[in-house]
Amino acid sequence: MSAVLELRSITKSFGPVRALRGVSIALFPGQIHALLGENGAGKSTLIKVMTGAHQPDSGELLLDGKPSQPLSPVSARAKGIACIYQQPALFPDLSVAENICLALEPHSALSRVRWKNRLQTATSLLRRIGAQFSPETEVRALSMPEQQLVEIARALGSGARVVIMDEPTASLPEQEANRLLEIVRELASQGVAVLYISHRLEEIAAIASHVTVLRDGESIATLPMEGVTHDQLVELMVGRKVAASAPLPAPSTASGPLLELQNLTCTAAGIRNLSLQIRPGEILGLGGLVGAGRTELARVLFGITPADSGSILLENHPVQIRSPRDAIGHGIAYLPEDRRRHGVILPMPVEHNMTMAVQPRLFPWTWIRRNRERSMANQFIESLAVKTSGPEAPVGSLSGGNQQKVALARWLATRPRLLILDEPTQGVDIGAKSEIHSLIRKLASEGLAVLLISSELPELLALSHRVAVLRGGEIVRSFDAPPTPQQVLQAALGYGEKREVA
Amino acid sequence: MSTAFHHRLARIRALVFRHESLLLLILLAEWITFSFLGRRFATWENAADILRHSAEIGLLAVALTPVILTGGIDLSAGSLLGLCAVIFGKLWRDAGFPPTLAAVTAVAAGAVGGLLNGSLVTRLKLPPLIVTLGTFSLFRGIAEALTRGTDTFTNFPNTFLFLGQERLLGLPTQAWIFFLLAGTAWLLIHRTTAGRNCCSAGFNPEGAVYAGLPLSKIQTLAYVGVGTVAGIAAVIYTARLGQARADAGSGYELLAITAVVLGGTSIFGGTGTIHGTLLGVAALAVLNNGLVHARQPRETAGILTGVLLLTALTLTTLAYFRSSRKPSRTQPSP
Numbered sequence: 001m002s003a004v005l006e007l008r009s010i011t012k013s014f015g016p017v018r019a020l021r022g023v024s025i026a027l028f029p030g031q032i033h034a035l036l037g038e039n040g041a042g043k044s045t046l047i048k049v050m051t052g053a054h055q056p057d058s059g060e061l062l063l064d065g066k067p068s069q070p071l072s073p074v075s076a077r078a079k080g081i082a083c084i085y086q087q088p089a090l091f092p093d094l095s096v097a098e099n100i101c102l103a104l105e106p107h108s109a110l111s112r113v114r115w116k117n118r119l120q121t122a123t124s125l126l127r128r129i130g131a132q133f134s135p136e137t138e139v140r141a142l143s144m145p146e147q148q149l150v151e152i153a154r155a156l157g158s159g160a161r162v163v164i165m166d167e168p169t170a171s172l173p174e175q176e177a178n179r180l181l182e183i184v185r186e187l188a189s190q191g192v193a194v195l196y197i198s199h200r201l202e203e204i205a206a207i208a209s210h211v212t213v214l215r216d217g218e219s220i221a222t223l224p225m226e227g228v229t230h231d232q233l234v235e236l237m238v239g240r241k242v243a244a245s246a247p248l249p250a251p252s253t254a255s256g257p258l259l260e261l262q263n264l265t266c267t268a269a270g271i272r273n274l275s276l277q278i279r280p281g282e283i284l285g286l287g288g289l290v291g292a293g294r295t296e297l298a299r300v301l302f303g304i305t306p307a308d309s310g311s312i313l314l315e316n317h318p319v320q321i322r323s324p325r326d327a328i329g330h331g332i333a334y335l336p337e338d339r340r341r342h343g344v345i346l347p348m349p350v351e352h353n354m355t356m357a358v359q360p361r362l363f364p365w366t367w368i369r370r371n372r373e374r375s376m377a378n379q380f381i382e383s384l385a386v387k388t389s390g391p392e393a394p395v396g397s398l399s400g401g402n403q404q405k406v407a408l409a410r411w412l413a414t415r416p417r418l419l420i421l422d423e424p425t426q427g428v429d430i431g432a433k434s435e436i437h438s439l440i441r442k443l444a445s446e447g448l449a450v451l452l453i454s455s456e457l458p459e460l461l462a463l464s465h466r467v468a469v470l471r472g473g474e475i476v477r478s479f480d481a482p483p484t485p486q487q488v489l490q491a492a493l494g495y496g497e498k499r500e501v502a
Numbered sequence: 503m504s505t506a507f508h509h510r511l512a513r514i515r516a517l518v519f520r521h522e523s524l525l526l527l528i529l530l531a532e533w534i535t536f537s538f539l540g541r542r543f544a545t546w547e548n549a550a551d552i553l554r555h556s557a558e559i560g561l562l563a564v565a566l567t568p569v570i571l572t573g574g575i576d577l578s579a580g581s582l583l584g585l586c587a588v589i590f591g592k593l594w595r596d597a598g599f600p601p602t603l604a605a606v607t608a609v610a611a612g613a614v615g616g617l618l619n620g621s622l623v624t625r626l627k628l629p630p631l632i633v634t635l636g637t638f639s640l641f642r643g644i645a646e647a648l649t650r651g652t653d654t655f656t657n658f659p660n661t662f663l664f665l666g667q668e669r670l671l672g673l674p675t676q677a678w679i680f681f682l683l684a685g686t687a688w689l690l691i692h693r694t695t696a697g698r699n700c701c702s703a704g705f706n707p708e709g710a711v712y713a714g715l716p717l718s719k720i721q722t723l724a725y726v727g728v729g730t731v732a733g734i735a736a737v738i739y740t741a742r743l744g745q746a747r748a749d750a751g752s753g754y755e756l757l758a759i760t761a762v763v764l765g766g767t768s769i770f771g772g773t774g775t776i777h778g779t780l781l782g783v784a785a786l787a788v789l790n791n792g793l794v795h796a797r798q799p800r801e802t803a804g805i806l807t808g809v810l811l812l813t814a815l816t817l818t819t820l821a822y823f824r825s826s827r828k829p830s831r832t833q834p835s836p
Binding site: 304324325327328334336341342343344345346347348352353356357359363366367368410 | 693694695696698699701702705706708709710711712713714715716772773
């Protein structure tokens with residue numbers, strides 16, 4: 001039996017970033033194939049190659065065993081490759097039947113809508129996957145898992161032979177998740193090849209027949225699920241990465257905590273009862289999957305989504321942080337995750353960006369002192385080695401790494417006591433990355449408390465003195481000594497504990 | 503690609519510069535043309551007349567520039583002018599206020615009107631277009647209710663009419679107020695963090711919040727500025743015409759916005775200058791005055807204004823799309 005869809009040694013780079021460095025995977029009819037990998041291992045890029053959203057740089061793509069042209073979104077759909085995303089993309093105001101059939105009917109502005117046919121098609125498709133709701137329901141009224149079923153029905157209706165499911169159960173409570181798994185099995189039993197992406201190892205163990213592990217853009221191994229242990233899988237995902245640099249000297253324990261959080265809760269941000277301490281000079285790493293609540297915690301501490309209850313103590317004094325301005329006033333700085341949207345204002349000059357958070361100090365009575373601004377900017381351009389044509393160049397003209405340095409300079413200018421770094425090296429080239437790493441270390445050794453959020457485990461482990469792992473907005477484990485990658489990943493995945501109802 | 507982006511931005515800057523030069527050229531062309539076509543156009547008398555007649559719209563345009571820089575809009579400015587004029591008239595005639603006190607109160611009322619706009623935009627996060635479309639009707643409606651639509655206030659003392667109809671040191675009195683406020687606005691926009699933060703808010707409001715900039719305060723102040731200036735313009739308007747009516751300043755908001763956009767301020771926010779706005783005001787004012795002197799029908803002014811504005815809009819829109827076309831949408835930057 002030949003594979004419906006097979007990829008051989010696929011590579012894909014974005015500028016200097018090599019997202020895929022050789023991925024091979026084969027999907028067979030009637031099989032559920034799991035895809036595992038850490039954040040940033042290349043899963044999303046791989047899906048996009050399969051659905052035609054990205055064209056691979058090199059490698060082969062085979063359909064039914066025959067070499068095929070690289071896919072486009074249209075041709076991928078025509079060949080029966082469908083993808084179901086975590087967040088269904090449906091028209092909320094249309095009925096289930098309309099949503100299912102819109103993509104299936106011939107596109108002509110003048111063709112008559114055959115309502116009876118639509119209803120019949122939708123009903124039979126929904127029955128095939130055992131959905132309980134009527135095809136006439138408005139999609140708006142459906143729950144998230146029900147909407148996913150609509151997507152699956154639509155995929156089936158379009159004659160999909162390959163269904164890619166990207167973390168379909170991530171936001172589902174256990175019972176709903178189990179029902180969805182049943183439907184995935186049912187789908188496979190009808191001869192569909194399923195590529196199933198999930199971080200939930202138990203789930204994968206329960207339904208998949210094969211698993212492919214991605215690491216750093218490479219398919220590390222493809223194994224039959226039978227006989228594979230969770231430990232093996234975690235090992236494969238993490239690899240034997242060596243922490244590149246010498247361990248950090250731990251900060252003195254003499255001083256009390258700089259920041260202490262007690263039962264911090266913010267419903268809007270999904271932070272629940274969170275407590276932690278961080279001392280001056282300490283780098284506290286926050287581990288966890290994307291969406292585990294790390295960025296959300298940073299936003300609470302920086303006053304973007306203020307906390308509902310619990311207390312924030314700075315040097316043992318309770319403080320209220322209701323806005324970023326409050327946070328800056330208390331000596332808290334936040335380097336956000338999304339550099340281009342939040343970290344810098346791209347069309348504004350480097351110098352304006354750098355002085356943005358210290359305007360009241362630098363410019364009394366709001367009157368701009370160009371000399372002060374220029375000299376501060378030049379100082380940071382020099383000390384951080386920012387590559388720019390000058391302080392008046394728009395930040396948008398700089399490379400990612402240098403944009404990040406500008407964003408960092410903005411916060412260092414505030415002379416903070418606590419620096420929250422959210423994915424500080426994401427989308428940054430290797431040279432700038434190691435510069436940023438040594439800068440973080442230097443700042444900590446000078447007494448700055450650093451809260452480091454990074455999805456890159458080696459980075460997190462190499463820099464942090466202590467690590468706390470979040471899941472579902474709570475700290476599920478803290479490590480006082482740097483843990484192994486396996487320990488962090490296991491805690492992040494919730495493996496080894498009772499699975500929580502999300 | 504980052505250098506390409508840089509070049510694009512440089513091109514836009516050059517374009518803005520060219521845009522202002524272009525306006526100067528247009529202004530010059532208008533002046534020369536009308537000097538030939540119109541009798542008594544190129545006289546000091548007429549220049550003063552142009553100034554006198556463009557002070558109110560000029561004031562509104564200068565005050566609207568920061569609002570548009572933040573990415574907002576204020577359609578209620580003309581209506582608020584009408585309301586302030588009525589308040590001024592009522593206080594003077596019915597409450598017996600001296601003109602100075604009545605004027606100060608009318609200006610304060612304008613500030614309150616602006617604060618209403620600003621609060622609705624920042625607190626309720628409503629789109630500025632909708633908010634000010636609402637207050638556009640609301641302010642005019644209150645003005646009409648106060649006068650029952652027919653009451654007009656006239657017979658102001660000569661000491662007050664001096665503000666709108668006489669000259670001070672060779673220039674129309676109100677021109678001095680206009681210059682003073684335009685100069686203040688220029689300093690605020692181009693020499694203080696307030697103005698710079700208006701641009702930051704216009705380029706990227708979320709980014710401004712993450713930088714700890716007081717986004718709500720900036721936006722609110724911009725609308726309060728328009729309200730205050732609408733109050734000042736109302737007093738000048740009343741002094742120039744010698745009467746205050748509920749329909750004072752109808753349509754002024756659109757003329758002012760036209761001048762701002764013509765002056766090179768991007769309607770999407772972020773880029774723009776006060777001197778550009780002043781050039782825009784001048785180009786429109788000279789055009790309107792010149793056509794009257796050249797004995798052209800009034801409609802010609804509308805047509806030419808439209809042509810001028812559309813040309814300006816096309817230019818800034820092109821510039822905007824060039825700058826916002828990210829180096830790449832799908833690829834992470836290195």
